[in-house]
Amino acid sequence: xxxxxxxxxxxxxxxxxxxxxxxxxxxxxxxxxxxxxxxxxxxxxxxxxxxxxxxxxxxxxxxxxxxxxxxxxxxxxxxxxxxxxxxxxxxxxxxxxxxxxxxxxxxxxxxxxxxxxxxxxxxxxxxxxxxxxxxxxxxxxxxxxxxxxxxxxxxxxxxxxxxxxxxxxxxxxxxxxxxxxxxxxxxxxxxxxxxxxxxxxxxxxxxxxxxxxxxxxxxxxxxxxxxxxxxxxxxxxxxxxxxxxxxxxxxxxxxxxxxxxxxxxxxxxxxxxxxxxxxxxxxxxxxxxxxxxxxxxxxxxxxxxxxxxxxxxxxxxxxxxxxxxxxxxxxxxxxxxxxxxxxxxxxxxxxxxxxxxxxxxxxxxxxxxxxxxxxxxxxxxxxxxxxxxxxxxxxxxxx
Numbered sequence: 001x002x003x004x005x006x007x008x009x010x011x012x013x014x015x016x017x018x019x020x021x022x023x024x025x026x027x028x029x030x031x032x033x034x035x036x037x038x039x040x041x042x043x044x045x046x047x048x049x050x051x052x053x054x055x056x057x058x059x060x061x062x063x064x065x066x067x068x069x070x071x072x073x074x075x076x077x078x079x080x081x082x083x084x085x086x087x088x089x090x091x092x093x094x095x096x097x098x099x100x101x102x103x104x105x106x107x108x109x110x111x112x113x114x115x116x117x118x119x120x121x122x123x124x125x126x127x128x129x130x131x132x133x134x135x136x137x138x139x140x141x142x143x144x145x146x147x148x149x150x151x152x153x154x155x156x157x158x159x160x161x162x163x164x165x166x167x168x169x170x171x172x173x174x175x176x177x178x179x180x181x182x183x184x185x186x187x188x189x190x191x192x193x194x195x196x197x198x199x200x201x202x203x204x205x206x207x208x209x210x211x212x213x214x215x216x217x218x219x220x221x222x223x224x225x226x227x228x229x230x231x232x233x234x235x236x237x238x239x240x241x242x243x244x245x246x247x248x249x250x251x252x253x254x255x256x257x258x259x260x261x262x263x264x265x266x267x268x269x270x271x272x273x274x275x276x277x278x279x280x281x282x283x284x285x286x287x288x289x290x291x292x293x294x295x296x297x298x299x300x301x302x303x304x305x306x307x308x309x310x311x312x313x314x315x316x317x318x319x320x321x322x323x324x325x326x327x328x329x330x331x332x333x334x335x336x337x338x339x340x341x342x343x344x345x346x347x348x349x350x351x352x353x354x355x356x357x358x359x360x361x362x363x364x365x366x367x368x369x370x371x372x373x374x375x376x377x378x379x380x381x382x383x384x385x386x387x388x389x390x391x392x393x394x395x396x397x398x399x
Contacts, residue, residue: 052078
């Protein structure tokens with residue numbers, strides 16, 4: 001049995017991959033590149049080997065390049081090692097040139113973030129960030145359950161009306177609960193100090209619709225009514241830009257029962273709810289005023305809900321855990337590592353290289369290689385002799 005395994009391995013190693021090169025050739029050129037390039041000698045040997053190996057494989061299979069010679073593959077290995085070393089220096093704040101001893105050898109922004117300002121004697125920003133995160137978790141844990149639910153719901157939905165609906169509360173009841181939670185957070189945060197008063201919620205619709213808007217439309221009706229009407233005004237006038245007052249006057253003239261009592265602030269909030277970019281100043285007809293552009297209205301799609309990001313997923317899970325809900329919210333997986341596994345499964349039996357994965361994920365190649373290595377060790381993925389990754393089921397089909 002051992003002889004059969006050894007024979008199969010030697011056969012795979014001598015198999016011609018492309019342009020007459022075998023797996024043994026690629027391994028030899030990767031080692032030659034590591035010996036010829038001393039950059040990053042202090043790094044992990046496995047990381048240096050993977051960087052050189054994958055650089056050689058990617059150069060060999062580059063469809064836009066000419067068929068490589070041996071020296072080209074060795075040079076590719078050296079380039080991979082140089083990129084790995086540069087990324088390591090950048091991670092540690094060391095500039096690529098002009099190095100010195102001590103703190104002066106670090107990049108200015110890196111030193112300011114990790115060491116703080118030595119001139120103003122301020123605390124390092126990362127220390128304050130870590131302290132705030134630890135304190136926030138401790139403060140939220142001490143809030144009553146109802147107040148903690150309100151805080152998490154508002155953080156997730158970014159709108160008091162939607163958060164109140166998710167918790168099954170009226171708007172006034174939710175507002176009262178969130179205000180009490182904010183006061184409790186301030187008292188705990190500024191313990192043994194005098195906390196400042198509550199500050200106004202800066203969200204555009206943090207306190208619901210403006211009175212004149214709410215008198216004629218609900219939050220759900222605003223995008224269905226205001227956006228088509230505004231687009232119709234631009235189309236009727238054949239304009240690419242309109243000042244805010246001009247747009248409001250045209251809307252009020254067309255549908256006075258809705259827009260007749262509105263002012264510019266009412267219209268601005270309504271258009272924000274329609275996902276229209278905020279107004280900006282420009283000159284039109286010799287007047288420099290706030291206005292809107294037709295392209296902003298054409299690109300607005302309020303009916304398409306934004307996909308939740310990683311923070312939203314964490315908040316939703318935390319809210320569900322806090323509420324002890326039996327049914328979990330079905331949210332799409334947004335972590336790039338899960339997306340990486342999906343791409344590997346889609347590649348089928350042929351597999352995919354780490355470089356192609358990094359390009360599609362727009363992630364750093366060293367990070368993608370680390371994820372791949374850990375998934376291979378965990379048995380979630382398989383790695384072929386050609387340096388391509390595939391799902392275990394796909395690898396079994398090839399075998």
